[in-house]
Amino acid sequence: xxxxxxxxxxxxxxxxxIPLEAINVANPYLFQNDTVGEYxxxxxxxxxxxxxxxxxxxxxxxxxxxxDIMAVDTNHKVFSSEAKLGGISVQDMHSVEGALExxxxxxxxxxKHDQQRKAVSPVVAPSNLLLLEPIIRERAGAIxxxxxxxxxxxxxxxxxxxxxxxxxxxxxxxxxDERAKLTRWSDVTTASPETxxxxxxxxxxxxxxxxxxxxxGLWEERIxxxxxxxxxxxxxxxxxxRDMPFLEFLGNLLLLIVGGNDTxxxxxxxxxxxxxxxxxxxxxxxxxxxLVSSMIPEIIRWQTPLTHMRRTALEDAEIGGKQIRKGDKxxxxxxxxxxxxxxxxxxxxxxxDRENPRHHLxxxxxxxxxxxxxxxxxxxxxxxxxxxxRFRFVEVVGEPERLLSNLVRGIxxxxxxxxxx
Amino acid sequence: MINVTFVSADGTRRSVEIDEGLSARExxxxxxxxxxxxxxxxxxxxxxxxxxxxxxxxDRVGPPEEGGMESDLIQFAEGTTETSRLACQIPxxxxxxxxxxxxxxxxx
Numbered sequence: 001x002x003x004x005x006x007x008x009x010x011x012x013x014x015x016x017x018i019p020l021e022a023i024n025v026a027n028p029y030l031f032q033n034d035t036v037g038e039y040x041x042x043x044x045x046x047x048x049x050x051x052x053x054x055x056x057x058x059x060x061x062x063x064x065x066x067x068d069i070m071a072v073d074t075n076h077k078v079f080s081s082e083a084k085l086g087g088i089s090v091q092d093m094h095s096v097e098g099a100l101e102x103x104x105x106x107x108x109x110x111x112k113h114d115q116q117r118k119a120v121s122p123v124v125a126p127s128n129l130l131l132l133e134p135i136i137r138e139r140a141g142a143i144x145x146x147x148x149x150x151x152x153x154x155x156x157x158x159x160x161x162x163x164x165x166x167x168x169x170x171x172x173x174x175x176x177d178e179r180a181k182l183t184r185w186s187d188v189t190t191a192s193p194e195t196x197x198x199x200x201x202x203x204x205x206x207x208x209x210x211x212x213x214x215x216x217g218l219w220e221e222r223i224x225x226x227x228x229x230x231x232x233x234x235x236x237x238x239x240x241x242r243d244m245p246f247l248e249f250l251g252n253l254l255l256l257i258v259g260g261n262d263t264x265x266x267x268x269x270x271x272x273x274x275x276x277x278x279x280x281x282x283x284x285x286x287x288x289x290x291l292v293s294s295m296i297p298e299i300i301r302w303q304t305p306l307t308h309m310r311r312t313a314l315e316d317a318e319i320g321g322k323q324i325r326k327g328d329k330x331x332x333x334x335x336x337x338x339x340x341x342x343x344x345x346x347x348x349x350x351x352x353d354r355e356n357p358r359h360h361l362x363x364x365x366x367x368x369x370x371x372x373x374x375x376x377x378x379x380x381x382x383x384x385x386x387x388x389x390r391f392r393f394v395e396v397v398g399e400p401e402r403l404l405s406n407l408v409r410g411i412x413x414x415x416x417x418x419x420x421x
Numbered sequence: 422m423i424n425v426t427f428v429s430a431d432g433t434r435r436s437v438e439i440d441e442g443l444s445a446r447e448x449x450x451x452x453x454x455x456x457x458x459x460x461x462x463x464x465x466x467x468x469x470x471x472x473x474x475x476x477x478x479x480d481r482v483g484p485p486e487e488g489g490m491e492s493d494l495i496q497f498a499e500g501t502t503e504t505s506r507l508a509c510q511i512p513x514x515x516x517x518x519x520x521x522x523x524x525x526x527x528x529x
Contacts, residue, residue: 074466074490110493117497125499126527358460358469365466367493374529 015039020047024055025062025333025406026090031307032404040064040336049320057090060310060329061319064336066343066361068320072311072332074366076109079311079330081368083107088368089407090310090331091192102189102208102251106259106368116252117371119240123171123231124375131229132170137382139166144386147418152397155414160268164261167379171260173230174218185211186261189254195404212250219249231256256372262408263305264376268383269400269411270303271295274350276396281352289388295352296380301360302350304335307409309364334361335409393419423513423520427454428475430526441515445508445522446470456524463509465490469528470508471498475521479504482511482520499529 012018015038023039030036043050043064050062063069072079087093087107105116122128143162147153161183168186169179188207191197198204215232222228223236235241235252244252275282285291310331317324324330338361341347345354363370370376387394395417403410422438425448429435439448449457449470458469474482484503485491491510495501508522 070461070464070466074464076493114493114496121497121529122499125529127499130527358458359462363460365461366490367497369467371497374527 015042020050021053023050024052025050026052026055026057026060026331028404028406031406031409032402034402036307036335037339040333040339044336044340049322051322057092058329060090060331061322061324062336063319063330063332064340065320066337066340069332069334069337069361070365072319072330073309073361073364073368075317076367078314078317080109080314081107081113081309081311082109085312086310086329088309088311090308090329091407101247102254103245103248104251104255106255110367113367115240116244116248117367119238120231120235120252120256121371123229123234124372126374128229129374129378133378133382135170136167136379137386139170140379140382140386144390149391149418149420152415152417155272155394155396155416156265156269156411157413160265160411160414163268163379163383164265167264167375168257168260171231171375172218173228173232181211181214182257183261185254186257189258190262190405190408208250208254211254212246215250215253259370259372260375262410264379266305266408266410267299267303267376267380269414270305270409271299271380271384272394272416273396273400273411273414274299274302275394278350281350282393284352285388286392289385291352292381292384292388294354294357295384296377297357297360298350298352298354299380300362300376301338301344301357303409304338304362305409306362307335307407308333309368332361332364334364337361390420391418392421395419423448423515423518425449425513425517426519426521427456427472428521428523429456430524439513441513443513445472445511445513445520448513449508449524454524456528457508458528459509461509465494465507465510468494468498468507471495471501471525471528472506472508472511473502473523473525474504474506474511475523476504478517478520481516482506485510497529498525499527500525 025036025039048065049068053059063072081088083093105113140163165179165183168182187197188204191204193200218232219236222233308331313324313326313328313330315326339347363373397417398415400411401413403412423441424436424438425445426434426436427449435454437448437452446457446459446463450459460469461467485495485506491507495505
């Protein structure tokens, strides 16, 4: 049997020459070198519900077309998110020795999922976001004002990371001077040793325990204070969450940190890249800044910051004519469904004034649909409105670097030069 | 044609006509009534076409089926009440001609 490293680096001359049964789209290197799209195009055409019999993640089904993905995502009674069955990513949860076993509602089924989600959902509901908008806008403006014009800078580090961390600090009412901790914990939560972010699963465990202790401190400060629109106060006061076991408390906090961090960060970077690759679209935006509202969902579709969600079949089922067996691992590739030309017009093009831009899979559908979708859109809208006020052109001046991950579609470095009006 | 009146959160009333057989979601979207997003395409997979059915019409529209997908989704919408429904799940049938639906301020 091939080792994990060999399996990932097997090289073929072209995607078309690979035997169908040998295709393994979960190979993280395909995301790092951004070639996975060619594999998905082939699967959508030749084998839209594809079985990979052997990979380092075990055997799994790939669902690659929009409507099949929708059918799985909305069938939560058959397709489970439960962590103990493997959870929500192609890499099983709880499968790595020494890893901390976090409990998050994203990886739970009904009824517990529903109770916990309902408890934290109000913090990212539209009416609460209206209260946060002026603070986010002011802080975003300050970050953009601090950037040097005309010099090469790393957009990811100085803008995307800063802005999402700032927003998270705002919704948690997190001590401002310590907000870099949030970025670190977010990175550590999704890290395995091969990413270089942590050296071992033991180190990850240690850092996450420090994170938990820190939040426990904030929780204890706030539990006896009435009110508070921040997430920690809400969790401390809600009957559904206040008596949560420790690992659940930690898991749900980290879920909200990762959910609000890795994703929007990469949509901020991905938007700049897409506009540079499509100068005609950038010009449309300069000519008509009101297009920001339809551009934001298009950026989220185009980037698809989470490439997939995974489910486990609780009983035999059929998807797109294929027989799925009880216990099978089913991966919904949102990144592929978002390029499905049978559902999305000119799906392979970035078009900022689409007629129906919100009809994309990046937030998922069904009961696990992204809870923070409105916050993500709000953040992106504010950022683009503030960028357009200040800069004529955010010019990409070097090759982007991408994250080695089959889950988070990440841009780790994006050299840009800013041009003022 | 079926007539539907949408009442915005600010009290604005908009009366529209829609073909029988379509849904209240389409009645709003096809007539450019603001306040309904309908992200999923009308297949009961999100909750961005949340409406409050006018009390006078609740008997005819009825509640969402208990334990069904609509109930599962609607519990995560903001500001739900006993008259909350997803507009995509309200079919435009002759008995609902004249229906009045109240729109939330924002969709989550």
